[in-house]
Amino acid sequence: MKKALIIACCVGIVLLAFSPGCSRKTKYKGKIGVTCMDLTNPFFKLIANVMQEEAAKYGYEVVALSAELDPAKQNNQMSDFVAQGYDAIFLNPVDSKSAGEGVKKAYQAGVPVFTYDVDVSDEGAKNLVVSHIGSDNYQGGELAGESMMKVTGDRGNIAIIGYPEATSAILRVQGFKDYLKKHNSNLKIVTELSGKGNRDDGYAVATDILQAHPEIVGIFAINDPSGLGAYSALVKADKTKQITIIAFDASPAGKQAVFEKKLYDSPQQYPRKMAIGTVEAFIKYLDGEKISKVLYIPCTHYYLDDAAKDPSRVAEQW
Amino acid sequence: MMRKAMSDYGMVFVLLGLCLVFSLLTIKEQVPGNDTAISELMTRIKSDFKPDDVILVAGAARKDSEQFAVQMGAELKKQGFKNARVVVGIPSDLRTVLDEIKGAGAKPAALIAGPDVMKWRVIDHIQSNYPEFSGCRIITPKTWLWPDFLKASNLLAIVDRIVVIAVIAIGMTMVIIAGGIDLSVGSLIALSAVIGTLVMKKLGGLDAPAWVVPIGFMAGIAACGIVGGLGGWIVARFNVAPFITTLAIMMVGRGLAFMITGGFSIYQVPKALPWLGQGRSLEAPNTVILVLVLYAIAHVFMSHTRMGRYIYAVGGNKEAARLSGVPVFFVTVFVYIVSSLAAGLGGCIQASQINTGTPNMGTMYELYVIAAVVVGGTSLSGGSGKMLGTLIGAFIISVIQNGMNLVGIESYTQQVVLGAVILGAVLLDKVRNSGGMAMLLGRKA
Numbered sequence: 001m002k003k004a005l006i007i008a009c010c011v012g013i014v015l016l017a018f019s020p021g022c023s024r025k026t027k028y029k030g031k032i033g034v035t036c037m038d039l040t041n042p043f044f045k046l047i048a049n050v051m052q053e054e055a056a057k058y059g060y061e062v063v064a065l066s067a068e069l070d071p072a073k074q075n076n077q078m079s080d081f082v083a084q085g086y087d088a089i090f091l092n093p094v095d096s097k098s099a100g101e102g103v104k105k106a107y108q109a110g111v112p113v114f115t116y117d118v119d120v121s122d123e124g125a126k127n128l129v130v131s132h133i134g135s136d137n138y139q140g141g142e143l144a145g146e147s148m149m150k151v152t153g154d155r156g157n158i159a160i161i162g163y164p165e166a167t168s169a170i171l172r173v174q175g176f177k178d179y180l181k182k183h184n185s186n187l188k189i190v191t192e193l194s195g196k197g198n199r200d201d202g203y204a205v206a207t208d209i210l211q212a213h214p215e216i217v218g219i220f221a222i223n224d225p226s227g228l229g230a231y232s233a234l235v236k237a238d239k240t241k242q243i244t245i246i247a248f249d250a251s252p253a254g255k256q257a258v259f260e261k262k263l264y265d266s267p268q269q270y271p272r273k274m275a276i277g278t279v280e281a282f283i284k285y286l287d288g289e290k291i292s293k294v295l296y297i298p299c300t301h302y303y304l305d306d307a308a309k310d311p312s313r314v315a316e317q318w
Numbered sequence: 319m320m321r322k323a324m325s326d327y328g329m330v331f332v333l334l335g336l337c338l339v340f341s342l343l344t345i346k347e348q349v350p351g352n353d354t355a356i357s358e359l360m361t362r363i364k365s366d367f368k369p370d371d372v373i374l375v376a377g378a379a380r381k382d383s384e385q386f387a388v389q390m391g392a393e394l395k396k397q398g399f400k401n402a403r404v405v406v407g408i409p410s411d412l413r414t415v416l417d418e419i420k421g422a423g424a425k426p427a428a429l430i431a432g433p434d435v436m437k438w439r440v441i442d443h444i445q446s447n448y449p450e451f452s453g454c455r456i457i458t459p460k461t462w463l464w465p466d467f468l469k470a471s472n473l474l475a476i477v478d479r480i481v482v483i484a485v486i487a488i489g490m491t492m493v494i495i496a497g498g499i500d501l502s503v504g505s506l507i508a509l510s511a512v513i514g515t516l517v518m519k520k521l522g523g524l525d526a527p528a529w530v531v532p533i534g535f536m537a538g539i540a541a542c543g544i545v546g547g548l549g550g551w552i553v554a555r556f557n558v559a560p561f562i563t564t565l566a567i568m569m570v571g572r573g574l575a576f577m578i579t580g581g582f583s584i585y586q587v588p589k590a591l592p593w594l595g596q597g598r599s600l601e602a603p604n605t606v607i608l609v610l611v612l613y614a615i616a617h618v619f620m621s622h623t624r625m626g627r628y629i630y631a632v633g634g635n636k637e638a639a640r641l642s643g644v645p646v647f648f649v650t651v652f653v654y655i656v657s658s659l660a661a662g663l664g665g666c667i668q669a670s671q672i673n674t675g676t677p678n679m680g681t682m683y684e685l686y687v688i689a690a691v692v693v694g695g696t697s698l699s700g701g702s703g704k705m706l707g708t709l710i711g712a713f714i715i716s717v718i719q720n721g722m723n724l725v726g727i728e729s730y731t732q733q734v735v736l737g738a739v740i741l742g743a744v745l746l747d748k749v750r751n752s753g754g755m756a757m758l759l760g761r762k763a
Binding site: 065079085109165287 | 413592
């Protein structure tokens with residue numbers, strides 16, 4: 001029994017050492033819980049970091065957790081935030097339907113929920129969310145479609161490397177396809193496979209696509225990592241001249257790739273604006289001001305010209 | 319007797335120790351809900367203010383201070399403060415009321431607010447936004463200290479998150495005691511949830527009556543039973559290592575779940591679905607009742623039935639068991655079927671908790687389940703272990719996860735801590751079972 005206590009105390013000391021609560025500043029106001037899809041993705045990590053900086057200005061401490069793409073895990077994290085009586089939850093749902101249960105729980109406990117990037121679409125929970133801010137992924141997909149038609153001269157076969165597990169990626173592909181349809185494009189989408197949003201799978205799936213459809217002239221990848229993975233496959237197959245890749249995000253790696261002409265376009269998202277906007281919405285809420293329910297940040301093209309004069313590319317920032 | 323219980327369930331003390339640590343770490347000011355705090359505040363107000371002063375009482379909607387504000391307001395009215403006014407809501411509601419008072423040319427003499435309302439910036443800005451309110455006193459009730467960890471709502475959250483793992487760990491304990499391992503349970507959660515919700519969707523979806531839910535559950539659980547039975551049969555018949563057999567089934571299960579749904583989640587489910595995972599009966603959450611009942615049955619099964627003893631025998635020494643007439647083949651298939659059925663039930667509970675069937679549910683759960691079983695004192699080499707030990711193991715994992723979220727440890731660090739604690743717990747168990755510190759120091763006891 002003594003030993004059990006000793007171990008428990010050791011754990012406690014370790015936890016205390018890691019606990020951010022120890023170094024509270026004088027103006028400490030409270031805690032905000034952030035739960036997002038996946039903190040190993042630099043996009044979400046950046047958002048979490050910016051939220052941390054921004055919230056600290058108002059005396060709030062941000063605890064950022066990763067749901068590791070598991071909706072049940074995210075639901076648990078929401079329960080814990082609620083149980084601890086956090087002052088707010090910033091939610092980036094893994095799954096826009098099932099996140100509704102967590103939102104309802106938070107609402108019942110009086111904890112305001114703000115969503116970012118992906119919204120909550122559950123009918124019973126949608127109206128309980130204080131505000132949502134996100135990229136206009138559908139419009140970004142249209143931009144990608146526009147670029148694809150331009151660069152290929154609207155002729156030939158193309159492939160899509162998607163990620164059907166993520167709502168944002170589904171919307172991008174939808175916007176892309178709708179743009180082609182609306183403009184009576186002659187491009188033919190011969191295959192649509194999942195690159196799981198990462199470099200390794202993007203590489204593997206692009207390699208297979210090149211085997212099955214060696215004639216394609218373009219690839220639309222739903223984010224930079226899978227687009228850059230696909231580029232490695234093109235290099236290996238010596239097809240960089242024949243095939244143009246359009247990715248998405250304009251992440252630091254993507255910006256550099258556009259500059260090096262590996263990618264033709266990477267419609268840009270603004271994670272920084274998203275993070276700051278979310279914190280601002282919370283502060284406005286505390287001020288008792290009216291807040292707009294939904295805010296979409298439009299994406300913009302990111303071409304070679306943009307990359308050449310973009311200081312954030314050199315600084316390796318979003 | 320006492321000694322035996324100590325060595326069998328020594329992990330209880332680890333669990334209690336963890337609870338103590340997290341309680342100490344999460345002590346926080348709580349809003350008073352009791353009458354003494356209110357009457358104390360009343361005497362202060364009666365001496366400081368006149369009965370026709372405007373007194374505002376603010377509470378945050380659906381939080382502890384809501385009840386406080388309502389009670390306080392009623393008490394003020396009773397004591398003759400006819401201009402007392404209660405605001406319960408979000409910051410903008412308080413602002414609206416302040417604007418109203420300003421518009422009417424009045425001035426609040428006091429604003430009574432709990433600690434959660436004091437965080438609203440509306441209150442910080444009263445001086446600058448409402449200069450005519452100068453002299454308005456802001457009064458907060460005395461708070462008391464109590465750990466967030468020990469709040470009833472949090473204790474329920476701990477049980478809530480562990481139900482799925484605890485249920486699956488029943489089957490896993492049997493498999494491990496029988497000398498095997500089952501890596502497929504995480505995927506089977508997803509398979510069961512997806513098949514279950516799909517059946518419900520096909521049988522009427524959102525508007526389907528309640529009886530559709532058990533049918534969906536049974537379909538999901540049965541599908542898992544078949545897949546798991548197949549795995550058990552391969553292990554028993556061809557003597558393939560369970561590690562690799564169940565690894566293959568894990569991939570098949572996950573792939574099937576994605577194939578069936580096309581990667582999307584299924585949310586067109588009947589309104590009765592959340593009953594199992596979120597509902598209550600007899601004042602207790604259904605999930606808690608379910609776990610207690612299942613563990614009681616499993617405990618009796620393992621310690622008081624012939625089949626239970628067969629499972630220990632097969633795990634202890636397969637050859638000896640066969641020679642003494644234990645139906646080894648049957649026992650092996652049986653434990654894998656139980657494990658898969660438990661995983662299927664776990665999937666149903668999880669689908670019910672989040673009101674959706676999603677193919678990426680249950681990732682990594684096999685490892686948490688195995689960790690719970692091993693932390694609970696079951697030996698990975700088979701032949702020994704206790705059902706109730708597993709329940710304690712599951713709670714230890716849940717308490718650590720919950721406690722780390724409460725204390726505010728970030729995801730990256732959480733994994734390190736959880737891994738370290740599992741290692742520590744297992745080492746402790748080893749040390750205790752084989753003669754204390756001598757072993758730690760490398761000497762044979």
